[in-house]
Amino acid sequence: EDQVTQSPEALRLQEGESSSLNCSYTVSGLRGLFWYRQDPGKGPEFLFTLYSAGEEKEKERLKATLTKKESFLHITAPKPEDSATYLCAVQLRGDSWGKLQFGAGTQVVVTP
Amino acid sequence: GAGVSQTPSNKVTEKGKYVELRCDPISGHTALYWYRQSLGQGPEFLIYFQGTGAADDSGLPNDRFFAVRPEGSVSTLKIQRTERGDSAVYLCASSTRPGQGAHEQYFGPGTRLTVT
Numbered sequence: 001e002d003q004v005t006q007s008p009e010a011l012r013l014q015e016g017e018s019s020s021l022n023c024s025y026t027v028s029g030l031r032g033l034f035w036y037r038q039d040p041g042k043g044p045e046f047l048f049t050l051y052s053a054g055e056e057k058e059k060e061r062l063k064a065t066l067t068k069k070e071s072f073l074h075i076t077a078p079k080p081e082d083s084a085t086y087l088c089a090v091q092l093r094g095d096s097w098g099k100l101q102f103g104a105g106t107q108v109v110v111t112p
Numbered sequence: 113g114a115g116v117s118q119t120p121s122n123k124v125t126e127k128g129k130y131v132e133l134r135c136d137p138i139s140g141h142t143a144l145y146w147y148r149q150s151l152g153q154g155p156e157f158l159i160y161f162q163g164t165g166a167a168d169d170s171g172l173p174n175d176r177f178f179a180v181r182p183e184g185s186v187s188t189l190k191i192q193r194t195e196r197g198d199s200a201v202y203l204c205a206s207s208t209r210p211g212q213g214a215h216e217q218y219f220g221p222g223t224r225l226t227v228t
């Protein structure tokens with residue numbers, strides 16, 4: 001059975017304290033792995049797509065990496081505005097229609 | 113440009129009533145998805161439209177749920193005989209045609225449905 005697991009469930013950081021979020025996946029075949037940011041009361045906001053092991057993408061203080069079994073979202077020197085829930089999702093190679101299968105998310109709180 | 117819009121933003125209804133939730137995708141996006149998100153969980157897939165047809169409805173929980181997209185743009189998710197367990201945030205997303213590559217999906221703000 002295809003599974004996406006995120007850890008930790010919640011993370012509390014001091015401003016400037018770098019950390020990493022984990023997304024481990026067990027799937028029959030990966031077409032792409034996606035990271036989204038979700039603020040309270042809003043829909044998920046697209047951040048990155050990763051396609052193959054070894055790939056890295058960066059955006060401001062965020063950097064996403066991918067291996068054959070997991071993805072990491074590194075937050076460097078976070079600021080309070082980085083507080084959000086971060087979701088990862090997979091698209092499967094055998095799925096022609098591209099639906100996303102999400103993990104439960106990691107809730108990040110960055111305090112000043 | 114305009115993103116995905118959803119109306120209403122909040123809907124409170126009584127158990128047993130019928131509700132309709134509307135999604136207006138990004139202009140030009142032929143693929144449209146509905147997801148449901150419960151508190152503390154990631155979104156779960158409900159149904160996918162390519163154009164006017166529902167290509168994959170494997171995520172609909174039962175036959176009380178139905179969705180249409182008659183002109184290939186706006187979609188409506190319809191829930192009959194609502195139950196308290198239907199309470200959740202219903203999210204709509206759109207994308208360019210999936211094709212062979214992985215295509216990101218862009219989400220609307222969601223409709224929070226509360227069944228009392």
